[in-house]
Amino acid sequence: MTPPMLAIRDLNVWFGEPPDRVDAVKSADISVAQGESFGLVGESGSGKSTILRAVAGLIDSWSGDLQVAGLKVRGARRDRQFFKTVQMVFQDPYASLHPRHSVDAVLSETLHLQGIGNVDQRINKLLDDVGLGRSFRFRYPHQLSGGQRQRVAIARALAAEPRLLLLDEPTSALDVSVQAEILNLLSDLRAEHDLTYLMVTHDLAVVGHMCDRIAVMQHGRLVEELPVADLRRGAAKAEYTRGLIEASGSLGATA
Template sequence: MLTVRDLDVWFGHPPDRVDAVSAASFSVASGESFGLVGESGSGKSTILRAITGLIGTWSGTITVDGQPVTGQHRSKAFHKTVQMVFQDPYASLHPRHSVDRVLSETLHLQGMDQIDRRITALLDSVGLGRGFRFRYPHQLSGGQRQRVAIARALAAEPRLLLLDEPTSALDVSVQAEILNLLSDLRRERGLTYVMVSHDLAVVAHMCDRLAVMRAGRVIEEMPASALRAGTAVSDYARALIAASASYQPA
């Protein structure tokens, strides 16, 4: 479903150019859930933004469902295949747009018909009843806003969802609800996920495989079972896993 080869992403121009991602390569099979982990600034989210065209300064090869992606602008067909859920639901929804407007505009942009029926079905699919349809973001909790953001992503009926820290801005009590929702949607719709997270426990629970990043480079790929067992190969990945365990009692 997704292949990334020798991806370089940078900002600015010499002599002030900053290389955010260097020679990153990985692939994700259809129906798989793949994680990108690493410390802050390692380039995880930058890769997702390059895939979606939110960053135009990149080189290398990106292939989605067998189709090469070039430049910064993405086709309508691309956005029917790939959608992204952002980290902060407080920022990703327009404060003056109701839930109805958010979803109806997205459906219109995707050329969908039967808008009313689709909006009701989308709200049901993310665990929100039709009573939420005409509410505004300030009338919703953080978890409810993220459910709306997920519904907006699903409106295009994509096959690949890019999840950029989808629960990190939420209360701990709500995080599990959103993760369970994402797991259910993946199973019901046969979706492919690429999930960025700094929380290794979330990745171990949600993903089949993962790549560990450091300073813009992919330094190791491993199955989630290796992450849970703490059997990473590289010194850095082992240190990252150990750090996620916080501390060892005396």
């Protein structure tokens, strides 16, 4: 049996020391199968992004059991093998690209770090993959629109040829029309490269579109895990989930 792409067991994440300690995530269990697209939903402060950051090694104060493709990870140190498997796309493309690095610099740095040769061809291929094309190669972030920047950020994540992408609200800083383009791009890339997604968002319609299963978080705990089909049928069990569905107004919004 192939191990799950990502197995999280009894994950606790905290910030600060007592008496100011804040428990951001409390004994969370998540398992994402290979090739699956899994959504984490909840309001801000519910701990959903914290889980992604703990997995990516951006937080060191956590306990529990984290396995990526069957390999255990510890602390906040990640080896090169990890980054070849896992990459992350951040929420705000206006903040996640270095303003003084051209697209070429961003992508070639990542490729060098991953020890991937043939940089020139790879960059062109990556830019084609994310639908930007080669003419964008020597542009700087300020010469790109928000959607184009997010495409560069996705290309950067893909440069390492990962198998698991951590997506932290990848479209919430974008216009709805651009959001549709990026969501389509992510769907295509997942099919082409056989990727696994763990996606964080507060938008139920977006997870409904992108994911197979979702988990709903509140105050650092997972309150419910359900297949998207149940979400659509309105078969959510937890009261909190039903409240979220109602508040998002995406069921019969045109009434």
